[in-house]
Amino acid sequence: MSPACDLLLTNATVLTMDDAFSIHPSGGVAVTGDSVVATGPDALGYTASETLDCGGRVVMPGLVNAHTHVPMSLLRGLADDLRLDVWLMGYMMPVEREFVSPEFVRLGTHLGCAEMIRSGITCFADMYYFEEAVAEATAAAGMRAFCGQTVLRFPSPDARSFEEGLARARAFIEEWKGHPLIVPGPAPHAPYTCTPEILRSCAELAAEFDVPLHIHLSETLLEVEGLRQAHGMPGVPWVRKQGLFDAKVLAAHCVHVDEGEIRTLKNYRAGVSHNPSSNLKLGAGIAPVAAMLKLGLNVGIGTDGAASNNDLDMFEETRLAALLAKGGSGDPTAVPARDALAMATRLGAAALHLDSVTGSLEPGKRADLIVIDLHQLHNLPAFARDPGGVYARIVYASKSTDVVHVMCNGQWLMRDRVLLTLDEENLTREARGWATRIDAFLGSREVSVLQKLVAVGGAIEQESFEVQVKARLDSADRVLAALNGDLFTVIRSSRYRQHDIYWSFDDPEQGRLRFREDEILDDTGAVTGERSRLTLTGNTREARFGAVMLFRSRYLAPAAHSARFYREYFRPSAEHLVEKERRRWLVAYRGVEFYVHLDRLLNPAAEGYFLELKSRTWSQRDARDKAAVISELLTAFGATADETIGPGYIELARRGASSPEA
């Protein structure tokens, strides 16, 4: 009597993607419960309760997406073509701080799962916040996943501290370990966002529960150079030193790893997720995939999050992995189609430490499989000469939309391109609702430079009014003599070189943003320190008292990022540079404190000296009083007010510096 199974797929070209790359040209797959019981000619001997004629299509293992942040599907297309820091800190993180909640995560996961199922993915490795909501939504969609609960040293949407994040990870693992579809684990975000303690604690947690650990590793040259400078070693030895490899590691990216590091990863049986689209789009580089495969590493392929990539299409990603390995090395025989497809299936499953369960069609493994139609117009004709040609047809010419049926863990998730576990219409409607709210949030912040400054974090509302006057001098002698005289009490003095970048905008109402970097100098002119800050000022004089002007400075923020960051984030319409060397005295005159600034302009270069007298003020009346005193001071210094200079010398920079007037 022939053996029995629940479901028999017949009339198929079966790509098992097993170690021997067995292909059964007119084969079948027998499934019972959640598992494959036979493939190829063996399967055709089974008697099945249900039979599906595959119409000569290809049956192969479901694709494994080895690295993603699935809920970020809800942020797809929010911001593109930006540098990583601007994208992340200017857009993603502010929006995540505001919106990421279990509800957001659930919907984002369902949206991502729907897209993944439609493109033939049955298993993925995730890293996000509220990972229990990811797990729940994934299990409800019927997909398999290794879910990594993020731990990092900053406050995150789901944890105020790393301890809280770690506690969340532990609770998550305890709750989900042993689930038929979900493998939980900790996800220390990356070496540059985690302390050694976080890396160690996460590795210990993963080892304690024997679950894998998910991390971003050696993604950019900046990251690796940072580790080299700080610790004298690149990414892989650094995390090894923290005991990371006590856990079963899945390392995403590994763009900047050398051969020694690849060997280390191999020795510790770490898996790697290669994410070619993401690495190209963010300019990270090209990972040495051919070398990794040659040394026997388990390298999978990942889409990364849809917010950066901008989709979850493993067909595109696999094709790109195959092409990029050739283009990057100049060797057109590198990573042939068969190997690329192995990365997208069996090797990816091994990278997730799930190869005993999925990644190939073999008796005993779960029934995670897809049926692809290679008879589409864009895949004609079909040559039979080389049986292995089917790998090239899938990798180089087929599209995710050629996937017809998808099964995971013995359950159909898609039949004839109709999703069975998710409601596309519902998802579409709900996603639109979130997009509208996120649009409104970003819209309100993007109405003004000030709101963008607040959104990027760290802006301090510190409104201040100043009265000030400026003058040009041929010589500093009279000022220095006066300061040494009896008229003033010098409270303190300092000296620095000040580099200012002024950004202005098409709408003058937005004011002017100044990015200021000071090099603090000692008496000999040597640099003893640095500081930088951002100031957003109104463009106009608030009032004038004779030659003395009243200015308002509105916002002050520590400049945590580079000038380049702010330039790309704020996208000013014009930029002017001013560099000066300043001597600064805080003096008391008739009981009132004033700043005396004696400046030499370096850029735009100008001869002579500039004298600036200023004082903070709090009211119109106070301003008027101080303006009177400032006028007296100016006379005491033997100077005459020059109203054309402007508060930041930017007017000089605009028109080019000139010689001081006689």
Next chain:
Amino acid sequence: MSPACDLLLTNATVLTMDDAFSIHPSGGVAVTGDSVVATGPDALGYTASETLDCGGRVVMPGLVNAHTHVPMSLLRGLADDLRLDVWLMGYMMPVEREFVSPEFVRLGTHLGCAEMIRSGITCFADMYYFEEAVAEATAAAGMRAFCGQTVLRFPSPDARSFEEGLARARAFIEEWKGHPLIVPGPAPHAPYTCTPEILRSCAELAAEFDVPLHIHLSETLLEVEGLRQAHGMPGVPWVRKQGLFDAKVLAAHCVHVDEGEIRTLKNYRAGVSHNPSSNLKLGAGIAPVAAMLKLGLNVGIGTDGAASNNDLDMFEETRLAALLAKGGSGDPTAVPARDALAMATRLGAAALHLDSVTGSLEPGKRADLIVIDLHQLHNLPAFARDPGGVYARIVYASKSTDVVHVMCNGQWLMRDRVLLTLDEENLTREARGWATRIDAFLGSREVSVLQKLVAVGGAIEQESFEVQVKARLDSADRVLAALNGDLFTVIRSSRYRQHDIYWSFDDPEQGRLRFREDEILDDTGAVTGERSRLTLTGNTREARFGAVMLFRSRYLAPAAHSARFYREYFRPSAEHLVEKERRRWLVAYRGVEFYVHLDRLLNPAAEGYFLELKSRTWSQRDARDKAAVISELLTAFGATADETIGPGYIELARRGASSPEA
């Protein structure tokens, strides 16, 4: 009264892709006859005989595929993951020699047009044989194309000589010039396949008729280095020197061009087709697209032929162009989505010298347009914050299957994903027929190493039988003394270093393939010349006469390619190297000619000398007679036959060389 038009597209986001990148969020497009008469709000003022509600979808110009070989769609998937020469000379050219005919070209063009229409392409630049058949089939499909008739210095499927090719090109241009859809032109294949005369003649022909000229240029480093060595200059100056830029040039690839060359291309208003998938897949490199765009070059995007790429999907290609520019430069702001889409439309049209006709939606241009659905699951959600975000949604997340309607020259080619000018079922059936015939052809040649050798060209059936004997000697003295003695007449002598690679196959019946390279030496041992050849030999001794063996050598071919080429083409299961220094005498002994070889084995290194005596033979009887004489000779040389050495010393190489037996 409102103006009238034939067709009004309404309720659309109109991306005009004009110079200002005008977007009309709720706009329309008015079409009359073959042309656009208005776009945006203007269009909505028209009264139309027919109105199409686009349901909030995107309307944009049809995509321009700036470089392809469209009939090669019929060869898609024939051979992949091979080096360019193996792919081209091992597979494409033999198959093209056998199959390419007007019928092949017509069907291949229809197949390619069907795929291109389905993926939103309305215009392409082609280069192939029987280009009049390409033009005819394209016009019948309703697509626009610049069709380049190939001219090259080798015989081709449609021309026995370059003069014939040039005459074909002239006749083709005369016949098709002025057609509303087809622009004919000459296509000198590439600098390395064309003589200066061909380049000049083609440029003159194009200039005479004021049509563009299509060429492959600076695709690989090998090509550019070859030109540098031969002519002291890279690709662009070389073709300029031949007067190529007297014509309106479309240069495909331009991977290896420096900034000066880019400026030259710009000065001559040459267009460039960037073909990222093809360049990656064949390991050619990454073209400096960002620099080209910065210098204002008209750079389009091309799929190249489906036989190499392996599809004609401009969505994939455009996405890759955007990603690769970032990954190649490390700058994630390089070639943003908007610029990539401009390359796929307006700049591509300009590269084809067709920008007065197509590439953007502007009044007066032809109505070449597509309607794309961005409401697909893989493109959710949609943020409204940045109106330019639509470019990123199209380039990074949409798929060719999202194209809903396609119009070219005012004619609908696809509505709701149904082709209107081509019969998909018919194409599918016919393509299968060709695939079967090509499979049979390749199958018959691939049954044996001999057939593969014949297929790759240049094999000469030159069956020869030899009787031979080998012996090991401690010293050469007795041989040299005997040769100087009276016994022999030395007819001629020579000396060379011989490098042999022996390839064997799993099936021993296939025989052994020897790749032989000789360095010819003068009396002092200096190299005076080189020669190389391939020999396919049977594996077994045909007969023996005492210690003298009869061997058969079957095929001899000039080795036109490198050892690497043949290794990748024949894929032997084992390889053995033998290097020896040989002194060779042709002697007459008793009126019979014999070869006397005195060899020293260099690799595998072996002490002492090897003596080989051999003679061509034609019959069993002749062989027997000569075997007897050879035995006598051996004795005269004081040597004893050693049957273990084998005809090519390969047995020694296999077991490692050893000292001569005493």
